[in-house]
Amino acid sequence: MVARPPVALLRKLIHIGGGLFVPVALLSQYIALALALLGLFLFIILERQKRGAVPELFRHLYRDNERESVAMEPLAYLLAIIALLALSIVFMPGACYVAILVMTVGDGVATLAGKAVGGPGLPGSRKTLAGSLAGLVAAAAAGYFVAGLPVAIAGAAGGMAVEAYAGRYDNALTAVAAFACAALAAAIILQ
Numbered sequence: 555m556v557a558r559p560p561v562a563l564l565r566k567l568i569h570i571g572g573g574l575f576v577p578v579a580l581l582s583q584y585i586a587l588a589l590a591l592l593g594l595f596l597f598i599i600l601e602r603q604k605r606g607a608v609p610e611l612f613r614h615l616y617r618d619n620e621r622e623s624v625a626m627e628p629l630a631y632l633l634a635i636i637a638l639l640a641l642s643i644v645f646m647p648g649a650c651y652v653a654i655l656v657m658t659v660g661d662g663v664a665t666l667a668g669k670a671v672g673g674p675g676l677p678g679s680r681k682t683l684a685g686s687l688a689g690l691v692a693a694a695a696a697g698y699f700v701a702g703l704p705v706a707i708a709g710a711a712g713g714m715a716v717e718a719y720a721g722r723y724d725n726a727l728t729a730v731a732a733f734a735c736a737a738l739a740a741a742i743i744l745q
Contacts, residue, residue: 563666570662575635576651576700579642587639594632601625627725631657634729646737648701649709653733655700656693656713657725660732664689664714681718690714693732701736704743709736 579586601624635654642650668685675682690710697706713732720727 566662566665569631569665570659572631572635572658573655573696575639575658576654576696579639579647579651580700583639583643583647587636587643590632590636590639594636597628597632627723630723631725634726638729638733641733646740648705649733649736649740651700652693652697652706652709652736653713653729655696656710656717656732657729659696660689660693660710660714661717661725661728662689663692664717676718679718686714686718689717697736701740702743705736705739708739709733711735 575586575590578589634657638650638654664681664685666685667688668682671682671684671688673682673684676686693710693714694703694706697709700706701709709732712735713728716731717724717728
């Protein structure tokens, strides 16, 4: 029998995998948006079927509080990616891509590093300093390739700061903060 990875790890790997929308968008923004919309469509199907005939693997991906009602966190995650991909077609694609990478890669790495390394917590937060720093570095490094270092650092810093203190809907809030900071940095640099 093959051992399954822990559910939390599998969820975070899927979370980080959302960053793959960015290289697809670099090839074609419309294909990336179509794939994200397809993901939303599949999510809706799973949501409607989760108490019924959903494969065991998918049932295990839901947290306890998500099994009986709509899984709002994954929904906010998908909607944030879709909104940023749609926005990237008409406005500051680099800032949009940095925001996606902060929300997916930065947040995912922060959680994994925070649990693995531990260390001191951030004041007033359940998050660790090590996790937040790892997320910031990972998001800035990934963002560098799509928007340059100053924009990537600004987006990563703003997004990870909000992620460290956001409670519910942290994915959407992280994406908004990362986009705002990356867009501001890009606007300042373009002056």
